[in-house]
Structure formats: C-alpha cells, structure tokens
Amino acid sequence: MAFIQTPTGNGSGVLVQGGYVVTNAHVVWPFDQVRVVFPDGSEHPEAPVMNSDLMADLAVIGPLKTSAEPLTLADGEDLVIGGEVFLIGYPAEQEEFPQPAITRGIISRLRQWEPIEMTYIQTDATIAGGQSGGILVSEDGDVIGISGLSFGEAAFGLVASAADVEPRIEGLISGKDLSGLGDRMVPAGGGRTEHEFNLLNTGDASMYVINEPAGTKVDIEVESAADAVFTLLDTAGNLLAYVDDGFAGLEAGSVVTELDGPHFLVITQLTEEPAEGLVTGNRLLAPYDDADDGATITLGQTVAASMDYPGDVDTFLIDLAKGDTVEVDVDSMNFDPVLQIGAEGAAEDPLGFDDDSGKGIFGLNARVNYRAAQRGRYLISVTDAGSVDVGGSAGCGFFTHTHACPARANSRSRGRAAPPTICPGALDDHRPVRQLHRHHPDQPWRDGFGAVRQAGPTDRKQLRLPGRRGVL
Numbered sequence: 001m002a003f004i005q006t007p008t009g010n011g012s013g014v015l016v017q018g019g020y021v022v023t024n025a026h027v028v029w030p031f032d033q034v035r036v037v038f039p040d041g042s043e044h045p046e047a048p049v050m051n052s053d054l055m056a057d058l059a060v061i062g063p064l065k066t067s068a069e070p071l072t073l074a075d076g077e078d079l080v081i082g083g084e085v086f087l088i089g090y091p092a093e094q095e096e097f098p099q100p101a102i103t104r105g106i107i108s109r110l111r112q113w114e115p116i117e118m119t120y121i122q123t124d125a126t127i128a129g130g131q132s133g134g135i136l137v138s139e140d141g142d143v144i145g146i147s148g149l150s151f152g153e154a155a156f157g158l159v160a161s162a163a164d165v166e167p168r169i170e171g172l173i174s175g176k177d178l179s180g181l182g183d184r185m186v187p188a189g190g191g192r193t194e195h196e197f198n199l200l201n202t203g204d205a206s207m208y209v210i211n212e213p214a215g216t217k218v219d220i221e222v223e224s225a226a227d228a229v230f231t232l233l234d235t236a237g238n239l240l241a242y243v244d245d246g247f248a249g250l251e252a253g254s255v256v257t258e259l260d261g262p263h264f265l266v267i268t269q270l271t272e273e274p275a276e277g278l279v280t281g282n283r284l285l286a287p288y289d290d291a292d293d294g295a296t297i298t299l300g301q302t303v304a305a306s307m308d309y310p311g312d313v314d315t316f317l318i319d320l321a322k323g324d325t326v327e328v329d330v331d332s333m334n335f336d337p338v339l340q341i342g343a344e345g346a347a348e349d350p351l352g353f354d355d356d357s358g359k360g361i362f363g364l365n366a367r368v369n370y371r372a373a374q375r376g377r378y379l380i381s382v383t384d385a386g387s388v389d390v391g392g393s394a395g396c397g398f399f400t401h402t403h404a405c406p407a408r409a410n411s412r413s414r415g416r417a418a419p420p421t422i423c424p425g426a427l428d429d430h431r432p433v434r435q436l437h438r439h440h441p442d443q444p445w446r447d448g449f450g451a452v453r454q455a456g457p458t459d460r461k462q463l464r465l466p467g468r469r470g471v472l
C-alpha cells in the first residue's frame with residue numbers, strides 16, 4: 001500500500017511490479033507529480049504520474065525505486081457472493097505519515113460496466129474519503145480489486161475487479177491511451193495576464209487556468225461587447241466567484257484562493273451575437289481548450305468525452321431531419337451526468353432535458369428521446385449534476401451515444417416535444433436521484449446548489465447549460 005498526497009488532497013495506492021503505484025485517476029487529478037509514502041515511512045515527494053485512464057478511473061505513478069514489497073493482483077470474480085472481504089486504504093488522513101486502515105464486508109454482487117467491459121465488485125465494506133485507490137483483499141489475502149466508488153445512501157462500494165484492472169495497468173505502463181481521450185493534462189504554468197477572446201453565441205465559453213497557491217488574491221476583469229459572465233472554480237469544485245453584474249461592458253471580481261491551484265476561469269457569453277472581449281488578471285492566465293466541445297455526432301455513434309474541470313459542459317452537434325426521433329444516452333461510472341438537447345441557434349429553453357432516466361449501475365445515467373420538429377442542427381449538452389461545490393467531478397470520462405428510435409415512438413408529439421420520452425423497449429422503473437460519492441480527497445460532501453447560493457448571487461437557473469454553441 002502507499003499513501004498518496006497532492007497539493008489539494010490525498011488517497012491510497014497499491015505498489016505493483018516494476019515500482020509502479022496504481023491508484024484512481026481522480027486521486028491524482030490534475031497533477032503530474034504527487035507525494036507517495038510507503039508504510040515503512042519511505043517517501044517520494046515528487047513521484048511522476050506517468051499515465052491515466054479517465055474512463056476506468058485508473059492512474060499509474062512511477063516507476064519508483066523502493067524496497068517496499070509489490071502486491072500481486074488476483075482474479076476474485078469467481079469468489080462466492082457473500083464471501084468476506086477487507087478494504088485497506090488511508091481514509092481522509094491529515095497526518096504527514098499515516099498508517100492504513102482496514103474495514104470488513106462481504107461481496108454483495110458483481111456489476112458490469114459494458115462500455116469498457118469492466119467488472120466491479122460490489123461490497124458493503126466502507127470506502128471512506130481518502131480510501132480511493134485502496135485495495136480489496138479476499139479472505140485468502142489476495143488483492144482482488146482497486147477501490148474507488150461508493151454509493152452514498154445505499155451504502156455500498158464498487159471496487160474495480162483486479163482481473164480487469166491488470167491489463168489496463170499494463171496498457172498504461174506501456175504508454176497507451178486507453179480511454180481514447182488523448183492528453184488531458186491541465187496546463188501547470190504559463191500564460192499571460194491579458195487575453196482577447198471572441199465568443200460566437202450563447203453558451204460559448206473561453207477558459208483559462210490560474211496556477212497560484214492557496215491564499216493568493218486574484219483579480220479578474222472581463223470587458224465584453226456582449227453579456228458575459230465569469231466563474232472561478234478550484235479543483236474541488238468550490239465556486240470562488242460568479243460574476244454577472246452587468247449586461248454589456250465590465251465584469252470585475254476579486255477573490256482569495258482557498259486551495260492550491262490550478263483554478264479554472266470560465267468566461268461564458270449569454271447573448272446570441274458574436275462578440276469580442278478582453279480578460280485581464282493580476283495573475284497569469286493560461287488558455288485551456290476543451291477537446292470535447294463542438295464535435296459533430298451522427299446517429300448510431302458513440303463519443304467518448306471527459307469532464308475536464310469542475311463545471312465543465314461538453315457540447316456536441318447533431319443534424320436531424322424533420323420527424324427524426326433520436327435517443328441520446330450518457331453513460332458514466334464516474335459522475336452524475338445531466339443531458340439536454342436544444343435547437344442550435346435558439347436562445348430559448350432546451351427542447352429536452354434529463355438527469356437520471358438512463359439509469360445505469362448507479363441509476364444516474366441521462367437519456368433523452370427527442371423528435372425533431374424541423375430539419376436542423378441540434379446541440380447536445382452534457383454536464384455533471386453535482387459538478388459545482390460537491391467535490392468537483394473532473395478528470396473523468398463518459399460516453400454519449402445516439403441512435404434513431406422508430407418514428408412511432410413519438411407519433412403523438414407535435415412541434416416542440418418537451419418532456420423526454422423513452423424508446424420502446426427501454427422503458428423501465430425510474431429510480432430516485434441519488435448522490436454518487438466520488439472520493440475527492442478530504443473534501444467534505446455538501447449538497448448541490450445550496451452551498452453555491454451562499455458562495456455567489458447565483459441559482460440553478462443561472463447555472464443552466466448553454467443554449468447553443470457555434471461551429472468553429
């Protein structure tokens with residue numbers, strides 16, 4: 001086992017052959033170096049994060065020169081349901097050289113996440129904050145899983161099966177891009193204090209990273225010919241600033257950072273016409289583009305994307321003919337997706353919106369079934385229902401899939417079919433909304449938008465997804 005510490009939190013890892021430490025991607029995100037401590041007290045203050053798999057939530061650190069004993073991963077998928085297991089990790093430690101803690105439970109069942117054919121061992125052993133990246137051990141002492149996810153109210157944990165983790169670790173060590181998402185590293189420095197930006201329409205955004213430590217005073221001024229709003233969030237999803245004081249003209253805000261950087265500055269336009277603007281800061285602003293936004297998706301296609309920073313909204317375009325009925329699914333093991341579809345070019349409310357109809361392992365997947373009232377280009381937007389102020393789901397992958405439904409599915413609907421409906425055959429029970437607990441180290445769990453209201457003059461409506469985004 002290893003204790004892993006980043007500038008903003010901590011977690012657990014497991015040492016495998018070759019001097020590599022395996023942990024969850026969200027434990028190390030967004031850093032390229034972390035502190036690793038083994039139980040004998042030996043310490044690697046600047047251990048390199050060599051590769052990540054944002055879909056399976058895995059990361060590999062190293063190689064490290066260490067005398068600590070590597071562990072061997074074993075296939076526990078044939079173990080009997082009800083068998084006893086132990087979860088070992090470092091729960092929410094504040095100490096400099098902590099010792100691992102152990103909890104006990106049983107194997108409740110096996111779950112499968114189909115998109116990447118990953119098996120998860122469901123257990124009632126408690127995964128506490130900081131135990132992400134810890135190990136699940138069988139009665140025989142075999143390491144059968146890497147922990148990561150727990151399901152709040154239902155009080156169960158999902159632990160990635162070591163049998164499926166092992167080949168992915170090998171792939172990561174050999175440098176493979178397993179999630180297919182390319183390099184998603186957040187810029188660790190650089191930038192200028194002033195940038196011109198050009199935003200095309202409602203929802204179009206310009207993003208920058210500010211790499212400053214906790215306790216830094218950050219002043220931001222945004223000058224735009226259109227109505228602009230800017231937000232500043234830290235790695236834990238804390239909303240430090242939400243500034244929308246005026247219509248066109250100057251928006252200015254000043255905050256003191258609470259955590260070490262990076263911080264994410266997002267300038268979003270709220271009006272339809274293209275407009276130029278200027279952002280000025282008293283600190284360096286490093287431009288940060290999101291590779292996901294603006295991709296065109298066709299019927300039957302599946303697109304892999306990632307929540308790249310807290311509050312990220314990913315937008316995809318789809319061309320539909322009049323009467324086309326499309327079902328859009330968003331599937332993730334890593335966060336609670338919400339989905340909306342709207343006509344590109346319309347500043348009005350979305351035509352379809354959903355949070356959890358797509359169900360999935362946590363019951364949190366989003367699904368919208370939409371029949372196009374007219375031929376046109378439509379905008380699909382995906383974000384995290386709990387992205388702001390609840391632990392900052394970021395650096396985590398998801399899939400968006402579209403397919404055509406039989407036209408009769410919505411034969412009764414005319415014009416603007418607002419409420420999402422379900423394709424025939426897909427109708428199932430609808431589960432209540434529940435909170436997916438992704439253990440961002442040491443961050444207390446808070447309820448969605450209540451805390452945001454305290455942080456700024458904002459409400460859920462103001463945090464709406466963009467109505468559209470132009471094609472670049």
Ligand SMILES: [Ca+2]
Binds near residue numbers: 227228244246
């Ligand atoms: Ca404004």
Ligand SMILES: [Ca+2]
Binds near residue numbers: 291312314
């Ligand atoms: Ca993204």
Ligand SMILES: [Ca+2]
Binds near residue numbers: 312314315
């Ligand atoms: Ca985005």
Ligand SMILES: [Ca+2]
Binds near residue numbers: 355
């Ligand atoms: Ca959801």
